[in-house]
Amino acid sequence: MKNKNKEKKVPEPIGPYSQSILIEKFLLISGQIPNQIDSKKIPEDISQQTKIILKKIKIILKKSNFDIKDIIKINIYITNIKEINKVNKIYKSFFTKNFVTNFPTRSCVEVSALPQNSKIEIEAMAYKK
Template identity: 45%
Template sequence: MKQEIHTDKAPSALGPYSQAVSVFAKFIFTSGQIAIIPETGKIPQDIACQTKQVLINLKTILEKGGSSLDNVIKTTVFIKNMTDFPIVNEIYGQFFTGICPARSCVEVSRLPKDVLIEIECIAIK
């Protein structure tokens, strides 16, 4: 019923959680992803590059689980500064086209490793 999804091509979990979990072989629930570049462990400094890297990390995890960004049905976006929303929205729109997923976006005071953005998603296989 429940299967862990893990890839070395996306950042490893920073704590006791999975990159993603597949349920009933139909749904994938990802953990929140931040902008760690898996090959270097570094984090880009600006919101545009961080947003792009987060979405690349999500894409990689979903593909490892047998899905894709096209199959995402819901995202939750956590941003440190709501004034970055237009930039986040522009980059986000480059990754999600056609029928876009439902989305929530909230401003938070702090994120892991002091990044500017974190995104989690739910996808179907």
């Protein structure tokens, strides 16, 4: 097991956990919220939050020599399931713009609250052949 918690373009975890861990051919990426290095402010709009999180996941993947097409599982935690269509629009665009034709498996769960008043948190698992 190799701790990959070194990506400087993504904020440090806000708790006692690793940003990502590499286990053989698997990269496990902890849940990402829309906090940013260059701004302490989290946008109110869930579409913007989703874009920020997916960009952070892409940065973590690339740092570990993985690509978006290597993502095999996504877990989404959302504070208002009625906003899922907005998330789906950004999510679909993210994968299709990166030439992914087979979407990863996914779960989406409504939760009562998320860290730093985020509306969404996304975690990912990738596998490299």
